[in-house]
Amino acid sequence: xxxxxxxDEPFRERLVRAxxxxxxTAHGAESAKQALERAAELRPGxxxxxxxxxxxxxxxxxxxxxxxDARTTMVVLTGYGSIATAVEAVRRxxxxxxxxxxxxxxxxxxxxxxxxxxxxxxxxxxxxxSLARAEWEHIQRVLADCGGNISQxxxxxxxxxxxxxxxxxxxxxRQ
Numbered sequence: 001x002x003x004x005x006x007x008d009e010p011f012r013e014r015l016v017r018a019x020x021x022x023x024x025t026a027h028g029a030e031s032a033k034q035a036l037e038r039a040a041e042l043r044p045g046x047x048x049x050x051x052x053x054x055x056x057x058x059x060x061x062x063x064x065x066x067x068x069d070a071r072t073t074m075v076v077l078t079g080y081g082s083i084a085t086a087v088e089a090v091r092r093x094x095x096x097x098x099x100x101x102x103x104x105x106x107x108x109x110x111x112x113x114x115x116x117x118x119x120x121x122x123x124x125x126x127x128x129x130s131l132a133r134a135e136w137e138h139i140q141r142v143l144a145d146c147g148g149n150i151s152q153x154x155x156x157x158x159x160x161x162x163x164x165x166x167x168x169x170x171x172x173x174r175q
Contacts, residue, residue: 002026003044005035005061006077007054015048018104032056032064039065044072048107049094051078051085052144059088066093075110077102079140099137139167 002019004026006012012028019026027042029035032053039047047065051058058076065072076089079100086097096110139157146152150168154161 001042001044002046002048003029003035003038003042004048005029005032005053005058006048006050007031007052008050015104015107022104022108030054032058032061035061036064036068039068039072043069046111047072047074049074049076051076051089059085059092062089062094063092073111075107077107079137082137082141099133136167139164143168 002016002024004012004015004019006015006028007030009030012030016026016028024046027038027044029038032055035047035049038044049058049061049065053061058078062074062076065074070093074094075096075098076086076094077098077100078085089097096113098106098110139153142156143150143153146156150164151161154164157164
């Protein structure tokens with residue numbers, strides 16, 4: 001059973017349906033509170049957790065779910081990837097950390113890496129994000145930290161406001 005925790009309803013429902021098509025029983029939760037309630041009731045073997053939830057941090061949720069059942073295999077998803085949060089997610093009990101956009105196949109590969117023998121897990125290809133993707137994620141994280149204020153984000157990024165607007169008008173870079 002898979003529990004998908006994400007406050008983005010269309011994304012969450014799409015993942016729940018995709019897991020269902022792959023033969024899993026999947027349920028969704030929109031908040032950390034709802035996730036803890038559903039986990040206590042359903043006891044999922046797998047969890048997909050968004051890093052930023054409306055009522056808390058996905059990192060705290062990883063710790064809480066791990067305390068509830070240490071056997072739960074967890075993957076943390078985020079649109080604002082950084083090495084520090086990836087390390088912290090794994091330290092708190094997550095098996096893997098993926099940057100959005102991630103699809104169900106990426107998540108299943110991450111789950112499989114957690115359960116494969118060491119030799120086979122090591123042979124899984126690790127994708128390093130491109131420089132353009134890392135820049136896009138950094139800009140999005142700074143913009144989110146500034147509450148969407150483009151002028152403030154431009155000051156923090158030390159670029160012109162117009163340059164930031166041009167970068168934001170482009171579509172996200174795929175990995």
